[in-house]
Amino acid sequence: MTGFSEIFLSQQARLERLAAISEPLRQPQEIIRIAEQGRGLEAEDVASLFAAGRDRACRAELPAAANRIRMQWARKTVEFIIPVYLTSFCQNECLYCGYRQSNAIAERVRLSQEDFEKQLDLILSWGHRQIELVLSDDPEFGPDRVARYVAATRRKLDALGGGMVALCSPVYKQENYVRLREAGLDWVVEWQETYHRPHFDRWHSGSSPKRAFESRLDLWDHVIAAGITRIGIGALLGLFDFRHDVLAVIEHGNYLRRTYGIEPHALGIPRLKPARGVLASQKPNRFTVSDDDFRLVVSAYHMAFPTSRLFFNTRESYDLNISLVSAGDLFTVDCETLPGAYLRRHLPGQFTTHDYPPRREVAATLERRGLAVQYLAEETPCPVALAAPAPGTAIDTKGWIDEHAQIRARLQVWEAALQRLSANAAHAAERQAADACLRESLEYFKVVLTTHCRREESELFPALPQDADGTSKLAAFRAEHERFGVDLDKFARQMVSYGLSKDPTVLLTLGSRMIREMRAHLEAEEQMLSSDLGGRTG
């Protein structure tokens, strides 16, 4: 099965470039207008928000806009959730984690099923109905054993009228998720930690099984194939440049939207915090995420995934979380991160957590803000899915045709530069001018064409007839979009080779093919606009 890793690995250079931009590609007001349509944002939009957010005044305006969007699209509720740790033995060496194998001062507890059920009874008596089972990578706590704990939780919740069981565990094989679903599992939570490969390798040292970067990237393809469509994605903020990792999460979420038509059920916002025996977490490093940056990330996620639940957790102080939580989010109120600690309380766990006021007080505060607190998630259709143009709805295609015209004009500039290079390869001054023009064209297409293709997929393609013909056209267009991205990277590499060898032959052949294919693609899409959507265009 192909998965997200195949696409993501070809997009890394693009994300790194976007994370570093200092000037927005679009103005914040325009991005807010796009977000208000409730269909999410592209990585380019969020990169622009980060760039615009360098200005303090602009940054300060984003939370209010994000809140407005959430109140428009998300449920007006906040759901309580509680983690229940099963084991703290671990065979991994994640350098940021209190449970890493070599941490000699970590408390090691493996919860027996009897103790687990005793603890669960206590938690359920407090009112909780969303239980997140959490475990480290303990060889003695494999998926079959986890399935028994899932089944016990399901049984107890059903006896009380229902509830949700989530799981945050090591990455398993697809068949294990089938088994867990059958045992009563509702959703899966997994953070990629960092999406930046070199830093992922640095933070996960030794022979840790967790070093399998691609398997983590492809996890959701397997979980969905196993029949679980509620998933919680995210990155641990503070392991690398937060801008890069947030853009990668956006990319991952958009991949799930386009490939499977699903919104992430939840989005993790964990931030690296001190843990006992973890030197790397004790003092700030160059990737430390400030409170101000954290607020910016929350606003960006709120806009980019207007109905997904941001997963607020007790790594953060109550005051910070309560000021940021918005409509449709998840909120952790009671949190112990050592197995069995709800019965014993306040033992050091995986990371440092904050004390929170009693649940009733939290609920009252949220209610004063117009948000009802729920212990159980509501099962309502996703508004974003409903927001896709319904058959029969008129579509204004003028904007699309205008953008095609602009892209065609730049294709002409690109073609002229290639011809100039071909005719004057021997003249240094002419070659330099052609080179500059090629570089400029390349940058333009990397940003504009990529953004254009992504918006087409999310805004226009849902309107295609849902028959066999429409589906195969959609698949062909998507494949072409992906190929353009790959070809643009190839072209960039060929520019480097040509710079060294001064032989432009491959560059010229590749460029001519790309221009030909892009023109044919634009034509085919315009054909689609006038035939398949002809009766519905404005």
Ligand code: SF4
């Ligand atoms: S993050 Fe998870 S896998 Fe890594 S050391 Fe901690 S508990 Fe183990």
